[in-house]
Amino acid sequence: MKKLIDPINTSDGLFHGKNKQTGEVSTIVTSVYMNDTQSATRINQQELIAILTAAEIKPDEATSDQVLTALKTLFLDRDNERVSNALQKGNNLSDVTDAATSRKNLELDKVGNWVAVQQGGGTDMESNKVYVGWDGSKLILQVDSSPEGEMYYKNNQPPYPVTSVNNKTGAVSLGSSDVGLGDVGNYAAVQANGGLYNVGPHSIHIDWGNDGKLHITVDNTDQGAMYTTVNPPPYPVTSVNGKTGTVTLSDDFSITYPAMLWNSALSGLQMRIGDFALPATAGATTVITFPSAFSGGCLMVIPIPDGGSAEEQIGASDFFATGATLYKGSKDTTARGGKYLAIGYK
Structure with a gap:
């Protein structure tokens, strides 16, 4: 661009017309001034045309906003409101293309993108x-x-x-009372929680009640007195196997011909008696079903043939709670039958 041209060579730098009253003559326009003016005008045009060319706009003397249109095309975004590639206030720096370099330029590169520990905001915290x-x-x-x-x-x-412990200062030797162990003594502890049926953690307390019995408290719930040799459970027993009231323990015995069952209430021993039949096929087997399944399992089954002869050798295998398998010899081709005695447990 041409540097600023000199003004017209008059005392006030302005053009004057002829004044007959004062005798002032008209300002003489020199060739230097006109050439400077023409040069400046052309250079300004060239500058403006360069802006139009950059925006791919051809000069049109009938249009008066070509320079403005060219500037918008070159510098504004498509909505003609924002400068292209400039950060927008409403984006809160989310439109930064290189966050790492930006942090470094802002001297934040030593902060890192780490999860911060919040100061304040918790219970009883102030805004320090x-x-x-x-x-x-x-x-x-x-x-x-x-x-x-x-x-x-x-x-x-x-x-x-x-x-310093419990208001004691200096080199302190801790006694059991200083740490709340005055009544514990040097005994092995009983661990609370951690067992097979643990649903803890819970606080379990055992203490001596004013009724002369040991009592258990879990958390804040009283579980009552503990049963010991000195404090046995109440008699007579009032509930056994779903039976309530004053209960007399007795064996469970029933006969539904040809089967029989017996369950011992005290020992847990159980017996089942029933019939069996084996076909004439040599080495035949049959699965017997007990009149009632054993609560725990079957210990043994003893087959007792009807005839009792030496030829009738019957064996038993595959014991389970509800039955067993009986079999006869591989050369025995006579149909066999009889009773069996099954012994199991609760």
């Missing part, structure tokens, strides 16, 4: 400023302008021996 820093050998803490001293952790243990 909390500072954590490194003094060259350990972490130190400061709240607002008040230093709180060093922080204790694995590599910076608190000083020993302990110098």
